[in-house]
Amino acid sequence: MSGKERDTHSGTETTGHEWDGIKELNTPLPRWWLIVFYACIVWAFAYWIVMPAWPTFNGYTHGLLDHSQRENVAAAVNALKMQRHAHESQLATASLQRIQNDPDLQQFALAEGRSLFGDNCAPCHGSGGQGAHGYPNLNDDVWLWGGKLEDIQHSITVGVRSTIADTRQSQMPAFGHDKILSDSQIDDVTEFVVSIAGRPADQARVHRATKLFADNCAACHGASGHGDRTMGAPNLTDTDWLYGSTRADIRDQIWFGHGGVMPTWAGRLTPEEIKSLAVYVHSLGGGE
Amino acid sequence: MDRIDLLKLATSTDDGSYRIDVRATNSAATRKLYKAREPIHPRLVHGTFRRAKWIVMAATLTIYYLTPWIRWDRGPDAPGQAVLVDLAHERFYFFFIEIWPQEIYYITGLLILSAVALFLVTALFGRLWCGYACPQTVWTDLFIWVENLVEGDRSARIRLAAQLWNTEKIVKRLSKHTAWLLIAAATGGAWVFYFTDAPILFQQFAHGEAPAIALLSVGLLTFTTYSLGGFMREQVCTYMCPWPRIQAAMIDDEALSVTYRRDRGEPRGPHKKGQPWSSTSHCVDCHQCVAACPMGIDIRDGTQLECINCALCIDACDDIMDKVGLPRGLIAYDTDANVERRLKGEASGFRFVRPRTILYAVVLAIVGAVMLYGLWARFTIGLDVLKDRNPEFVRQSDGAVLNGYSVKLLNHADRARTFLLTVTGGELAAIHVIGVQSTTGPISLSVESDRVRALRVLLTVSKTKLKPGNQQIKFQLTDPGTHESVETRSVFVSGMN
Structure with a gap:
């Protein structure tokens, strides 16, 4: 046979394979599919060469582009810091009162403070600073340690009953539990x-x-x-x-004699961030 | 005689016209459900409509390429480009109009206006937009013009396509594609000029310092212009564009469209020289209309989805009518209804005033008037108030209740201004703007030119004045200089049932 045998019913070429009188039609993969398939193979080889791909004994192949997502993230974070640098350096030197009175600086501090509050404070104080049983409401005018900008800044910096020496510290005796009173x-x-x-x-x-x-x-x-x-x-x-x-x-x-604990934020947030946070908390409504 | 002599595929006939061996590529009768694109080689025609298309092409391309270079002085704080979409600073400038993102409804209005205008024009005159002004049509026309310059007219192009690759073919094809790519790159280049200062970006391009996003945009638009104008052409209109489908709803029996007057043309066929003409059978079946069609259809098959109403077949046919000594207009802007009327022996005529066109005109007038009023009465002052919802209200230690609001003051003017903010309604004990002052009277607030100032405002109602439920309050912002005033309603939540 020349291999060009055609199926009489459909007119399609057969492969010449036959089982019990049934012949297989030759219906190859579509051309576009094959092209994409081969292109993917070529792409894969190119990818191995250009991008990090293979583990080695002491690391990995870096590829021609030396691409690293980790470095990209670091670069993006640095770029963001550079973008914020002008405002951050102003925050560092300005007094809290000036930050609050300067519309531009206030807007920056409030935006930064809002985001920091959500990340660090909201788990205890609530997303709107509304507090909960045992966790003070930061919207009202009730302040255990003072509600002026500086008071708030100090509370955030040292914490309450925290682990550092100059923490805000007080302890109500457990009058019943320790049998001080009947x-x-x-x-x-x-x-x-x-x-x-x-x-x-x-x-x-x-x-x-x-x-x-x-x-x-x-x-x-x-x-x-x-x-x-x-x-x-x-x-x-x-x-x-x-x-x-x-x-x-x-x-x-x-x-x-319950007393809650608030951690010190001194090591975790920069002084500028604490300033933003103080201005933000003060703006919630209760600030003095 | 002159131009048609170029057509090697044309044969002379007895009637003085020339017949071309051509068939409609996109004929509905022979088309399969899916078929790979067959290249269409439209023949260059000359005449009224071709001239109109050249003029429209020149005008639209001039507007497109030159607009970003028009300068407009807006003072030192604003860009000096007449038309600019300033994404970085969230402003859209159009000559004396400056639109903020908050005013996106102007763009919505413009789109509605354009849509209704298109409806009206389509109901009156058919697909004028598709045939003359659509960018796809304009750029395809431009590309075909280049093709015609480099490779010659229809027959030369067909021959070139059929011949084997030799120096002539390589040189011609290479020059054509280079020219196309240059046009495409210029098109993409002009587009990015709308989004940033054109002269500065041009210098950056010249020095190879253009930002990556500009290069990417130019690359993308170069690719789309090159492929849509050079290769996909009529397929964009037939398969990709939704407008031909929408248009079907706009066109009725009385809407003008490029029409083969079959009442006059049929039965078609060759005509013996010297024989007298009757009032019918004017179509000599020369196929000039088919050869001229950039969409690859035969207009004599009737109104078709593919037909963009470019009227080039009218020019082609008129040319032949002149040669055989018959009046022009065998193919013309006409209506199907007129053809039917004439076939029945009735008088034909145009009915431009119909319920549909009146409706579109009225809607167009209303939307246009609203837009004009909106622009005329546009405030240069704005006030947005967003009440705190978490918490909705705060009870103070003395029983007073405090509500917090995020307030934004908008100054659209190109100078710094001082506004007065007042809050009325409810019996407020204090209005406190954080970082500014605490008062119950109007608060004086300055806003820089063309900027938004965000404020936190705290309102307090003392314990004795509290009322159950929500109280309606009103924020009002006034410019004491111009007496402009805007107000926004909000509520004070007491937290009492």
């Missing part, structure tokens, strides 16, 4: 705290607790319970309660 005394002090917050309370217990408060609490919270920012002692007469406002919440706090 059960009934703690009940009395709870009523006293409820009363100075301006809510109805059992006057007999309040009367009994007056001396207890003066002896045990007033040193930090002040004689009238207005708190003291130098010690991070909260004001007990306002409507804001970090650990809850019900009698049970207040009693629980006296019993255990």
Whole structure:
């Protein structure tokens, strides 16, 4: 046979292979498909030569282009730093107040602060700084350690009950857990705290607790319970309660003396970034 | 006699015309569902419509290539290019108009205006856009013109395509493709000039310092111009462009289109010299219309999707009608309805005023008026207010409630200005603009020329003044100098039920 045998039914060439009288038609791959296939093979060889491709005993073949995604990322980060350099160097020297008053610098600081807040602060304080049980709300005017720009900057820098020496530090005693006061005394002090917050309370217990408060609490919270920012002692007469406002919440706090921890950000963020963050937190609404 | 003598494939006939052995490449009757492209070699014609097309081509290409070079003084803070899409600074400049991204509706309006204008023109005169002004048509026409210059007219090109590769073919093909690529590169080059300062970029190109993105854009547009104008040509219109399909909805029986007047032409066939002409049978079947067609169709098959209404077949046919001594216009801008009317012996005529055209004209007038008013009454001052949603409201230690807002002041003018911001509605205890001041009265704020100033504004309502639900408030920004004023509504959320 010449190999040009054609199938009588379809008119297509056959391959000459036959099984039980059935002949295979010769329907080759489309030309375009083959071209793409061979082009891919050529491409693969070129790729090995041009791009990093093969592992070696002590590294890998770098290829003619010496391409490295890791270096590209570093270059991109550096380019971004260069782009921000002008503003960052201004942030380094300007006072917080000037940053806030200069529209251009303020806009830069707020944008940077917002992004830093999302990365570093939002897990505890919430994405809008709205806080949670045990984590202060940063939008309101209640500040344990002060709400001025410098106060906020300092709190972010050193943290609260953090691992460094000059951290903001205070510790409320666990009056119940450490058996400093008895059960009934703690009940009395709870009523006293409820009363100075301006809510109805059992006057007999309040009367009994007056001396207890003066002896045990007033040193930090002040004689009238207005708190003291130098010690991070909260004001007990306002409507804001970090650990809850019900009698049970207040009693629980006296019993255990909860105190949260905020890490120091000094090593993790640059001083300029902390400045941006302070300006941003201040702008949330509660800044003084 | 003169030009047609060039046609080696033409044969002389008794009637004084010349018949060409040609068939319509894209005839619907013979076309398969899929077929590889057959090259079309349109013959160069001369006449009214060819002249009109040259003029339109010259005008559109001049506008395209020269516009980026027109200068326009906008002062020191703004670019001096009349038409500029400044992506880096998010501005679009068009002579005295400057559009910000916030005003993208002007572009939307322009697109709607263009679409309706196209609808109207199509309903009145058919595919004028496709035949004369579409970039695909203009550049293809330009490429065919180059082809004609280098390789000669239709018959010479057919011969060249058929002959084996020799020096002549290599030289001609090489020169043609070089010319095409140069035109394509110039086209791509002109495009990028619309996106940055043209003289500076031109210098950068000259010194080999142009940015990579400019080179990439030029490369891409060179490739598309070269392939669309040189190779794909009529296939772009037939297969890629959606407009022929949309156009089918715009064209009705009364819309003008390039029409073979079959009432006058049929039955077609050769004509003996000296025989008297009747009122019909004017088509001598010379195929000049087919040879001239850049779309590869036979217009005598009737209105077709492929026909871009370039009217070159009219010129070709008129030439023959002159030679055989018949009136021009066997192929002409006419309507199918007219052909039908004449076949029935009725009077024919054009009906430009139809419900469809009235509707398009009215819509066009309305959109145009709205656009004009929009541009005329365009504020050079703007105010955007976005209320904080997380948290929606903040209760202060004294029971007062605070709401935060992100406010943007827009100064479209080319000079720094001082605006007054007031907030009214609700019983506000304090309006605090961070970094500026705290007050209850108007706040004076300066904005640099052609810039946006972003602010954080905090509003407080004291405990005793709080009302349940949301309170409507109004931000107002005024320029005391020009008395321009804009206002934006927002809400104050008290957090009380």
